[in-house]
Amino acid sequence: MGLLQAGKWVDKWYDTAKTDGKFVRENAQFRNWVTADGSAGATGNAGFKAEADRYHLYVSLACPWAHRTLIFRELKGLQHLIPVTVVEPHMLQNGWEFAGAGQSANAHHIAGADADPLFQKDFLYQLYLEADHNYSGRVTVPVLWDKQQQTIVSNESADIIRMFNSAFNDLTGNTVDYYPAHLQAEIERWNTLIYPNINNGVYRAGFATQQAAYEQAFDDVFATLDTLEQHLSNQRYLAKEQITEADWRLFTTLIRFDAVYFGHFKTNLRRISDYPAISAYVRELYQQPGIAGTVNIEHIKQHYYYSHDSINPTRVVPKGPALAFDAPHQRERVSK
Numbered sequence: 001m002g003l004l005q006a007g008k009w010v011d012k013w014y015d016t017a018k019t020d021g022k023f024v025r026e027n028a029q030f031r032n033w034v035t036a037d038g039s040a041g042a043t044g045n046a047g048f049k050a051e052a053d054r055y056h057l058y059v060s061l062a063c064p065w066a067h068r069t070l071i072f073r074e075l076k077g078l079q080h081l082i083p084v085t086v087v088e089p090h091m092l093q094n095g096w097e098f099a100g101a102g103q104s105a106n107a108h109h110i111a112g113a114d115a116d117p118l119f120q121k122d123f124l125y126q127l128y129l130e131a132d133h134n135y136s137g138r139v140t141v142p143v144l145w146d147k148q149q150q151t152i153v154s155n156e157s158a159d160i161i162r163m164f165n166s167a168f169n170d171l172t173g174n175t176v177d178y179y180p181a182h183l184q185a186e187i188e189r190w191n192t193l194i195y196p197n198i199n200n201g202v203y204r205a206g207f208a209t210q211q212a213a214y215e216q217a218f219d220d221v222f223a224t225l226d227t228l229e230q231h232l233s234n235q236r237y238l239a240k241e242q243i244t245e246a247d248w249r250l251f252t253t254l255i256r257f258d259a260v261y262f263g264h265f266k267t268n269l270r271r272i273s274d275y276p277a278i279s280a281y282v283r284e285l286y287q288q289p290g291i292a293g294t295v296n297i298e299h300i301k302q303h304y305y306y307s308h309d310s311i312n313p314t315r316v317v318p319k320g321p322a323l324a325f326d327a328p329h330q331r332e333r334v335s336k
C-alpha cells in the first residue's frame with residue numbers, strides 16, 4: 001500500500017501519527033463530470049459528453065466505493081457503453097495491480113481479476129500517471145477513464161454514480177431515477193448520517209491506531225445501525241417508497257460487514273445478521289436484478305485480510321462466515 005508523491009510511487013501505510021490514531025480519508029482529486037451534452041458538472045472541467053465507447057471503468061470487486069459504481073452500471077443498463085476492468089484483490093507494495101505480468105511478491109492471481117486492456121499497465125498508479133505525470137496523492141478505485149482526452153474523469157464514487165444515474169439516459173433509454181428531485185433532501189439526510197458513521201465508520205474503526213479513536217468509531221457504527229434497524233422496521237427503504245441512491249450507498253458496506261468488518265475491522269458488537277430488519281433489507285437489495293453478480297465475497301475477503309498486513313500479519317484469510325443473501329426477505333410485509 002502506498003501513494004504517489006510528485007509522480008513517484010512511495011510504499012507507505014496511512015499516517016495516523018498526527019491525528020491521535022484516527023484514520024482521516026483523503027478527498028478524491030479528479031472531479032470532472034460526464035454530462036449529456038458535455039457541459040461542465042458541479043465541479044471540474046467541461047468536455048466530457050456522454051458517448052458510447054468513450055469511457056472505461058476501473059474497479060476492485062473488494063472495494064465498497066467501487067462497488068457503488070458497478071451497481072449503477074448494472075441498474076442503468078450501461079454494461080455495453082462502459083466496459084469495466086477489475087483489479088487484483090491483493091493490494092500490496094505497489095498498490096492496486098492488474099492481472100498478468102509484473103505482480104508484486106506475495107500477490108496471487110485471483111479468478112475474476114483482469115489485465116489492463118487500455119495500456120497493459122501492471123499497476124493502477126501507472127494509469128494515474130498517464131492522467132497526470134506529476135500526481136501526488138492516493139491511488140484509489142474506482143476510476144472513470146476517458147479514452148478520448150486520455151485522462152481520469154473522476155475517482156470519486158459518489159459523483160460517478162450520479163453521472164451514471166442520469167448522463168447516459170438518452171443513449172440507454174433507461175430513465176429510472178435513483179436521485180429523484182422530490183427525495184433529494186431526504187437522500188442527502190441519509191447520506192450525511194451514513195457516510196461518516198457507516199461507510200467510512202467501519203474504516204475509522206479498522207484503521208484506528210489508538211484505542212480511543214477505535215472506540216469512538218465503534219460507538220458511531222453501532223449507534224447508527226440501531227437507528228437504521230428502527231427505521232427499517234417500519235419503512236421498506238431509506239427514503240420513503242422507492243430504492244434510491246441512499247440505499248445502494250448503504251448496501252455496499254452492509255454486504256461486507258459480517259464477512260470482513262466484524263472481524264478484521266473489529267466492529268464486533270453485533271453482526272448484520274443479528275439485526276432482523278437490516279438483514280432482510282440487505283437480502284432484498286441483493287436480490288434485485290443484476291446485483292448478486294456484482295458481489296464477490298472471495299475478492300472482498302482476499303483484499304482485506306491479505307492486503308492489510310499491519311492488521312493481519314499472517315495474511316491468513318478466514319473460511320467463514322456462512323452467508324445467506326439468497327434467503328427469502330419478506331420485505332413486502334413492511335409498510336412503506
Ligand SMILES: N[C@@H](CCC(=O)N[C@@H](CS)C(=O)NCC(=O)O)C(=O)O
Pocket residue numbers: 001002003027028062063064065066138139140141142155156157158
Ligand atoms: N472517495 C473515494 C474513496 C475510494 C477509496 O478509498 N478506495 C479504496 C479501496 S476501498 C482505495 O483504493 N484505497 C487505496 C488507498 O487508499 O491507497 C471514492 O468514494 O471513490
